[in-house]
Amino acid sequence: MDIFPGFGAWINQNTQQPLRKAESSKKSEKVKSKSASEINTHEERDDTNEQLKLWRDAEKKAPWHDAPPKVKVATQEGICVMQMEFTLGLPPQAAYNVLTNPNNQPYSRNIKKRRLMENISRKVVSEDEPGPIVEVEKAVPVVWNFLSFPISLVFAENRKHHSGVYDKKKIMFMKMFEGHWKVEPVYVDSVRLCKHMKPRTREEYRKCSGGEGKIASKVTVAGVFQPSSIFNLPPLSWYIRGFTVKTTKTLLQDFQNLAASIRGV
DSSP states (O other), X not given: OOSSTTHHHHHHHHTHHHHHHHHHHHHHOOBOOOOHHHHSOHHHHHHHHHHHHHHHHXXXXXXXXXXXXXXXXXXXXXXXXXXXXXXXXXOHHHHHXXXXXXXXXXXXXXXXXXXXXXXXXXXXXXXOTTSOXXXXXXXXXXXXXXXXEEEEEEEEEETTTTEEEEEEEEETTEEEEXXXXXXXXXXXXXXXXXXXXXXXXXXXXXXXXXXXXXXXXEXXXXXXXXXXXGGSXXXXXXXXXXXXXXXXXXXXXXXXXXXXXXXXX
């Protein structure tokens, strides 16, 4: 399969090794989930707080509007590939905390008095560098919101590079569900404050903007999923794929709504 070139190789190289490590770590160690303040360095917290202040001050003058998420979907040989890209009007560390959700806080919208995605549990099973291995359990309502099916995922988070990989531990109807994501800085005020200079690092951006430039986040997610054999035939496969893609798009919008609330909108 070569729907999106290079994606399969990335998954094989980067997803399986850290997630297999989680299985061995789980046998010998169980660690309580830590809050964002415990896992960030003092320097990261100071920089993030400084950026959040810039965002909140700017929001009062000219509100920031995130562009709608871009989602590409392709299916080949029963395997569905999704590539997603969206922006968050938050600095990368804050965006990373939103995505990893270390405190297991609810963030999805309510639909017919139930959340689109219910947080059941979040357990850190290994704290090795470059980031923790985390098991997450969630539930998604299906069938007109009367029933829900459990989702159990394993995440390998990379704090240093603001990225991560994920794989399924157990998901009803799914044979495969895995992928990776990353957060990259966007120097949104560089044209206005840096004149003819195009900053390539935070240090350059801070210098040319006089410390007044906001940093947003570009989030990219690439994932593959495949329904189980008995469900991977029409019309069930159409429903499962359609439901998965629609739910994913809605969750991306919920991430953006949460970012707006953090900015004080």
